Structures are given as structure tokens and as C-alpha cells.
Amino acid sequence: MTGKGYRPRPFDLGKGRWIAGAIIVANFCIVLVLPMITLLWMALLPFLRGFSLAALPLLSFKNFRTVFTEPGYVELATNSLLVAGAAATIIMAITALAGWIAARRGPGGWALDQLATLSLVFPGICLGVAVMEVYLRVPLPIYGTLWIIAIAYVIRFMPYGMRYVYSGVLQLHHELEEAAGVAGAGALMTLRRIVAPLLSPAIVAGWLFIFLVANKELAIAVLLASPGSQVIAVSIFDLWVNGQGGELAAFGLIWTVLMTVIACLFFVQGRRGGTDVFGN
């Protein structure tokens, strides 16, 4: 891939631009605005109720206050961020090496690639059950802790890390590594001084993606989370089951904002990082 001289070329849609514009706006409303407004409406009311002017006097920030003041929510948020962060970090550490070996057709590269991608086919619940069964029998006291969730996440999201690293490596010119070898660097030195820094945009992007997805993963967490190690996806589900729609909406909104802020920070940092893989 060289991508020489690629530049987006704007073209005139003529009258069609009004239609195109309308489609974009409609899409934006249906996908994002309407659900968000609904969530906000739910969060501001003490109980579930349709849109109506009569309900306006009932609006209050009570649900938001509950979320911020009840200690359970803070602990939940911390747990979730910890588990997702740990899983993303472990995955990217493993796949940075495995993805490089696979992309460079190193020894066992093909097998590594297949193994790391295998978990993509398991339904989340099945994987949850399997992990639960394993750690109920293995004398490793992690059942009922956050660790077991983290391990299950690592298995489940490994393929994403693999994909990010794999395609990242393919964009690095092989001669960059060969030049390091000729200059006297061994494989590990080349990996540390050349491949890892050049791959860091891909690694960071993969980390963020896994972090965001893992934070809202329900299927695995619902099986493996216990009262002492709760994560938000499960507790949001519980809120719904208990009929606490208002709190659910408030918590969901806050969580959405938090995740958006984190994603934006990464984006800004990535922009400021200056040189990307191609040295632009």
C-alpha cells in the first residue's frame, strides 16, 4: 500500500444535494438524536411516562443526584473501567507480538492467527459458561472476583486486538525491520525500537476499541459477575429488571458521556502525536 496522492475529491451533486442532506440529517436523528432525547426524558422523570406537556412540571435531576451520591454506582464504574482497561492492556500486549509474528509469517504465525481469532465464533454466554466451569474446578481462587471477568474478556476480545495489529504491521514497509537487522539489532531489539513505536497508533486504537466494547459487554459479565464484583452492563440490566427506568436512563447517559470523553481524549492525543505510521 502506498496511497500516493490520495485526496478526497468533492463533486457537485446539483439538486441532489438537498436529498443527500436530508438523508444525512434523518439518519442522524434516528440513530442518535431520538434515542438520546428519549433517554434524557426518562432520566428527568421520576417514573416512565410518554412525552407530554403535562409531565413538564415533574422534571427534576433527582435520578442524576442518586447516581452520583449512592456509593454503589461509583464502585461499579471503577470496577468496569478496571476490568475493561486490564483486558484491553493484556490483549494488546499479547497481540502486539502475536499479530507481528502472524503478519510477518514467522514460525507458527498462521496457527497463532487462527488460535487468536477462534473465540470470535463463540456466543458470549457459551464462553461465559465455559470460563465459569473452568475456574470452578481449577484451584485458582479467582471465581467471584473481577479477574475472572477480565480473563473472559481477554479471550473474547483477542480477535479485535489481533486484527488491529495485523493490519498495522502490513502497513509497515518490511525494509524498515530489515534495516534494523542489518544495523545489528536482534529480533527483540527490532521489535522494541522499530516495530512497537511505529505500530503504536494501531495498538492505541485497538486498546480503545476493546476498552469501549468491553465496558458494555453484558453476555459474559452477566454470568461471571457476583455481588462483590459487579460491572455496569449487569447493573444496568438489573435496574431495568427492577423497574428503575429513571435511574437506568440517568446512569446510561452519564456513562455515555464518560465514554465519549475518553474516546475524544484519545482522538485528540492521536492527532497531537504528530507523525503517524507513514511519517505524515
Place this chain on the structure above:
Amino acid sequence: MLTVRALTKIYANRFDAQAGGVRSVSFDLPQGTFFTLLGPSGCGKTTTLRCVAGLERPDGGTVLVGDRVLFDSESKTAVPLNERGIGMVFQSYAIWPHMTVFENIAFPLRVGKGQRPGREEIGRLVDQALSTVGLSGYGDRPATRLSGGQQQRVALARAIVHRPKLLLLDEPLSNLDAALREEMRIELRRLQQQIGVMTIYVTHDQSEALAMSDQIAVMEKGRVVQMGDPREIYFRPANEFVARFIGAANLLHGVCDGDVAAGAEGHVRLADGARIACHFPRAATSGKPSVVAIRPESIGLTDPARAALHGTIAATSFLGGTVRYDVAVGGLTVRVVGAAERMIASGTGVGLDFPASAAVVVD
């Protein structure tokens, strides 16, 4: 001193049984030689270079630098790539974009095995390499803020900073524009002579090879078909392939007229009956089918009566410094390059005059 013996590396192609690579390539280079592997793409020149560098593992053969064995299939010796102490410039330059110019050049000094130079020593060596390639003061630049020619120089500085015994250049000029390429060609040669490092240069550009090299090996289909200094390669091509590939020689087919000893002058009778005097590098017996190679610029156009070979000018093209004539001789076209001052019109009958030493019988 570099010795390469019977180097073989075959790439089998499962689909059409065509195999690339190199077959039994051998050469010896004295210290300080600028040696060029020249040939069309796919002839195995880059594979040969990569085998010497250690980027490919040969199937067989021996590679020695001085008396140090880098590879030997008999004794199963293969020094790893990063312990060979070779300098190399890649076709893509392979400048690391996340480092400054200084960091790029200092890298070989920092990662090598054994005694690594101290901080000040590294600074001194890098500055020296930078000034050698004419980039003094560029050390702090990000490596990506350089022009193509400057990147080329950085790659070269990185390859020579640790004083390698052997420098490998893999088509380093092919990514530069024509004017810069000319300039870098002279520059590279000057640099090589200045530091006196033994160099292997890979190119498909015959004019680069002729202008820069002490020794040239012309490769075809994985084999070295001729080795010699540039004049030898140009004026005494060993076979049709070399004659055609370098300088686009005219090739005339005929039979040997009378027995000739090796290195002597003899005669070849062409299909249309003309009998021309030529140089025979190898002995030949009368009646042997022979091919004669004549350079376009070795031929003078004269009065038809005064030459053994004559024809009619079929086409002319004015090239500025020279004029190119396509002369129809019997059933074939002979290309002639003449002086630009005088232009002979198409359709004129001319004689083709050339000394016997300029007409070489090739295999």
C-alpha cells in the same frame, strides 16, 4: 576481500513450475572494489545481494568476508544478519520515521553486539558520517522532513557510520528523479572511493553500472553470464544477451568464413553474401554459425563503394547531440548513431564502415 562461491537459492513456484532465484553464482572481490550486479528484473541480482547480507538463507554455497565465514552450506555455518557487520542501503531507504536524522544514523552504533561506543563517541561518529554525505547540521531534523535525495544520504550515512567492511546498495537511485540520479551517481562513487569500502551495487540501469563500477557482473536468469570491467562488458560482450542488454548493439547473423584462432581477426559471411571482418574472442572453425555484435556508435556512414556492408537509410531521428539512423541492410535494420552536424536524408544509399575490432563475435 569478499568471496562468494557457488551461491544458490531457488524459489520454487508451485503454480507454473517456474523457478526464480540464483544458481551457482561465484565471484571474488579485492578490497575497495565497486562491484555491480547488473541485469533485468527477476535475474537474481537482488537475491544475491540479500544472501550476502543475510536477509535470505541460501540453499547452498559459501560467503566469506576476508577469512571470516558468513555462510557455508558444507559446515552449516550461517552468521545471523545482525552479526555480519555489513552496511546496507535499501531501495525504499528504510529511514525510520519516528526518529530524528541523528537517531537514525546512531542506531547501528547503539544496538551492535560487543563494545558499544560511549555517548560522545557516538556524537562524533554520527557528525562525521553526516559531513561525509554532505548533511552536516541536519542531525536534529525529524527524518520525515527530508527530500528524497536527503533521505538517500541519511540512509547512506547510516550504512557507513559503523565502518563496515562491506557496503551493499540495493537500487538506491531508482526512486530519485533523473537529474538527482545523475548527481547522486557521481556522489556515491566519490564517497565510495573516499572511504575505500568494498561495495556491491545492484541495478538494472546499464549507464549507472558503466559509470560507477570497477567490476560488473551481468546476470540473466539467476546466473552470472559475464564478469569484467565496464569497457570489457561494453566492447567485448560475451553473448547475445549482454550485447543486447547493454548499449543495444546491432546483432548480425552469419557463418564463420575460414578457421580463426581465439583472440584473432577473422571473417563472417552474412546471409546476404556480404563478408565482414570481425574480432573472435574464441576460436571458431569455418562454417560455424556466428553472431556479430556492433555498437551503433562504432559504425561510420560512407560511400557505398568503400564498405563491405551497404544499405539504404530507412529512417532518421535527430536527438540533439547525435542523429540516429535506421539503415536497411538486406532484410534487417542496423542502427547507426552519427554526428549531428551533418544529416543524411532518408532513402540515401550508404556504406557501413567499422573497424574489425568493433565487430565482436558473441555466443
